[in-house]
Amino acid sequence: MGRQKNVRSMGKGEYIVKIFLDTADIETIRELGEMGLVDGITTNPTLIAKTGRKFDVVIKEICALVKGPVNAEITATDAAGICEEAHQIREWGEQIVIKIPMNREGLKAVWKLSKEGIPTTVTLIFSVPQAILAAKAGARYLCPFVGRLDDISSEGTSLLYDITTVLGQYPEWDCEVMAASIRHPLHVVEAARAGVDIITIPPKVIDQMLLHPLTDRGITQFLKDAQLCYTK
Ligand code: E4P
Numbered sequence: 001m002g003r004q005k006n007v008r009s010m011g012k013g014e015y016i017v018k019i020f021l022d023t024a025d026i027e028t029i030r031e032l033g034e035m036g037l038v039d040g041i042t043t044n045p046t047l048i049a050k051t052g053r054k055f056d057v058v059i060k061e062i063c064a065l066v067k068g069p070v071n072a073e074i075t076a077t078d079a080a081g082i083c084e085e086a087h088q089i090r091e092w093g094e095q096i097v098i099k100i101p102m103n104r105e106g107l108k109a110v111w112k113l114s115k116e117g118i119p120t121t122v123t124l125i126f127s128v129p130q131a132i133l134a135a136k137a138g139a140r141y142l143c144p145f146v147g148r149l150d151d152i153s154s155e156g157t158s159l160l161y162d163i164t165t166v167l168g169q170y171p172e173w174d175c176e177v178m179a180a181s182i183r184h185p186l187h188v189v190e191a192a193r194a195g196v197d198i199i200t201i202p203p204k205v206i207d208q209m210l211l212h213p214l215t216d217r218g219i220t221q222f223l224k225d226a227q228l229c230y231t232k
């Protein structure tokens with residue numbers, strides 16, 4: 001069962017899960033944007049490092065390309081430092097969401113920033129209790145990690161069902177569940193079944209989702225048969 005809150009609060013044409021791209025690669029964002037597949041972006045220091053470019057340069061470029069939320073992760077470890085970094089980062093684009101790891105100092109910063117109207121994502125969520133605390137602290141987005149739980153032989157997708165079930169008890173609670181650490185297409189399917197609001201998907205998984213051998217075979221056959229009956 002999806003969260004009833006979503007169905008009630010969404011406008012016409014928004015009754016489908018949102019897709020964020022889990023990448024900092026500009027060309028990929030541009031290309032997938034042409035397919036309408038970019039409702040927002042998530043980055044983390046690992047993804048930014050992969051680009052070989054500076055954090056601020058990459059985030060500014062993404063903001064110029066994407067209208068929706070752009071998640072940029074802080075690196076300060078104390079609440080005051082996180083808030084200071086958040087204010088600096090927010091100057092790079094008004095759609096920037098400050099991504100903050102789940103811990104004590106992180107939640108202090110989330111609470112303070114939420115009072116200032118600055119949206120935050122609490123990342124590295126691995127349990128329902130953590131999700132409850134992050135939501136209560138005022139996070140706009142909760143980011144449970146599926147693949148990293150699978151990596152330690154714990155069922156990542158179960159966490160998604162548990163979180164959407166718990167938050168579904170409180171339909172007025174104004175935060176969104178964003179499934180992260182997505183490693184393959186079945187994670188996407190399970191996240192959608194669990195009724196999450198957003199799935200942040202790496203480009204490699206989008207590629208996998210696009211493909212089916214029967215589609216390729218069908219296109220080849222149709223093109224071959226078209227030679228027989230379509231005039232040019
Ligand atoms: C997104 O916000 C997360 O940083 C990302 O999904 C983590 O994915 P990984 O576990 O594959 O590194």
